[in-house]
Amino acid sequence: MDVFEAVSSRYSCRAFLPTPVPEKTVRDIVERAARAPSAGNLQPWRVYAVADKRADELKALLAPRMNELPKGEGGDYRIFPDPLEEPYRTRRFSVGELLYRSIGVPRADKPARYRQYARNFEFFGAPVGLFFALPRSHGAAQWADLGGFLQTVMLLARGHGLHSCPQQAWVSWHRTVRTFLNLPDDLMIYSGMALGHADESAPINAWRSPREPLDAFASFQGFTS
Numbered sequence: 574m575d576v577f578e579a580v581s582s583r584y585s586c587r588a589f590l591p592t593p594v595p596e597k598t599v600r601d602i603v604e605r606a607a608r609a610p611s612a613g614n615l616q617p618w619r620v621y622a623v624a625d626k627r628a629d630e631l632k633a634l635l636a637p638r639m640n641e642l643p644k645g646e647g648g649d650y651r652i653f654p655d656p657l658e659e660p661y662r663t664r665r666f667s668v669g670e671l672l673y674r675s676i677g678v679p680r681a682d683k684p685a686r687y688r689q690y691a692r693n694f695e696f697f698g699a700p701v702g703l704f705f706a707l708p709r710s711h712g713a714a715q716w717a718d719l720g721g722f723l724q725t726v727m728l729l730a731r732g733h734g735l736h737s738c739p740q741q742a743w744v745s746w747h748r749t750v751r752t753f754l755n756l757p758d759d760l761m762i763y764s765g766m767a768l769g770h771a772d773e774s775a776p777i778n779a780w781r782s783p784r785e786p787l788d789a790f791a792s793f794q795g796f797t798s
């Protein structure tokens with residue numbers, strides 16, 4: 574698979590097969606991903622990978638709490654600006670509509686929407702979960718570096734025939750995750766990620782999120798060829 578195919582075939586996969594992913598594959602992905610650039614070569618990322626029984630332990634911690642605390646423990650950081658202005662608000666709304674429509678859940682059916690959202694905390698059935706953390710003292714530049722690191726992980730996953738879903742939803746359970754992973758106090762979770770083999774037959778994997786046309790977000794100046 575070349576880089577063009579890796580980029581175009583990546584999508585946020587929300588239904589995985591239980592097929593295990595060997596530790597050596599995950600190690601390979603994470604080790605290679607550290608070739609991602611970072612300002613000043615700080616390499617601010619820390620990665621925690623959980624698989625199989627260990628991942629099941631985390632899921633089992635959360636499952637009984639889903640109904641009791643629908644919003645989790647509150648975020649460790651704000652994911653979206655509040656209020657979220659246009660055009661971002663509409664983009665966020667639209668992708669949610671596409672997701673729920675793909676599984677036949679109408680907008681008004683809040684319990685069904687919540688059940689699907691709660692699948693985040695089962696890693697959507699993936700056998701591997703990754704958590705990405707960075708020092709709490711770090712700022713916007715290092716957060717951006719972490720974003721690049723995540724994308725590198727997701728593209729390398731494609732190289733191994735795997736799919737992924739980045740999951741900031743885990744931030745809403747940051748206290749439980751912190752304790753479970755024994756995260757040092759000076760680190761904070763930026764995002765989780767589900768990793769595994771896609772269930773290609775699942776309707777939730779059968780749609781793709783839209784993108785703005787090139788000229789809506791980029792300008793090109795001074796080119797002579």
Ligand SMILES: Cc1cc2nc3c(=O)[nH]c(=O)nc-3n(C[C@H](O)[C@H](O)[C@H](O)COP(=O)(O)O)c2cc1C
Pocket residue numbers: 583584585586587668693738739740741742743764781782
């Ligand atoms: C950092 C980050 C966190 C995300 N968190 C979640 C999440 O918690 N749950 C989820 O279903 N999708 C999550 N997404 C997926 C986005 O919704 C998705 O990337 C976006 O709609 C574009 O779709 P695509 O990834 O399929 O191209 C996240 C994406 C990023 C980059």
